[in-house]
Amino acid sequence: MSPLSPNGTGSNIVVNHLTSHPDLLQVHQIPGTDQSHVEVLKSFKRGDKLAALEGLSTGATKAYSSVQISSDSHIELNSSFLFVNHSCDPNVAFKISSCWPASEWKVEALKDLAVGDTLTFFYPSTEWDMDRGFECRCQEKTCLKSIKGAKYIDRSTLKQQGYVSPHIWKLKEEQEAESK
Numbered sequence: 001m002s003p004l005s006p007n008g009t010g011s012n013i014v015v016n017h018l019t020s021h022p023d024l025l026q027v028h029q030i031p032g033t034d035q036s037h038v039e040v041l042k043s044f045k046r047g048d049k050l051a052a053l054e055g056l057s058t059g060a061t062k063a064y065s066s067v068q069i070s071s072d073s074h075i076e077l078n079s080s081f082l083f084v085n086h087s088c089d090p091n092v093a094f095k096i097s098s099c100w101p102a103s104e105w106k107v108e109a110l111k112d113l114a115v116g117d118t119l120t121f122f123y124p125s126t127e128w129d130m131d132r133g134f135e136c137r138c139q140e141k142t143c144l145k146s147i148k149g150a151k152y153i154d155r156s157t158l159k160q161q162g163y164v165s166p167h168i169w170k171l172k173e174e175q176e177a178e179s180k
């Protein structure tokens, strides 16, 4: 997940992911920085599937670029979706979890999307304890400021999100049970 360097230096990311969905996504990178964002090139209604999540590397090591799919496993997206930034009020969800068959893994719209919109997703919706936390500057009213993973966010705050993965809810239940 961005921000990151274009070639994913030091990781196992495939290099050609900038053009993985040329009819759907345009990745913008700010020259001289590691900042990027993803523009959507088609419009969607809330609940629509933007794309299936295919071509993933399973068994990945947890990293800034990986996505968590269960309590202890991670994947690499190997596509332009890697560059979708975090927001505390996101417009898409990565519906990816070992609870479901891989054929059902997808990116889904949480809001209506217009051509040219910047895609965002809520990183703690898949990530329990992130490899690399950061201070959020999404400027949404609901901004949580410090983003380190769902482990550090209480249940009521998580519930206010449009979508959180089933493996995150399971980990939250376990965490709550341990603290009793």
Ligand SMILES: [Zn+2]
Pocket: 087, 088, 089, 136, 137, 138, 139, 140, 142, 143, 144, 145
């Ligand atoms: Zn934020």
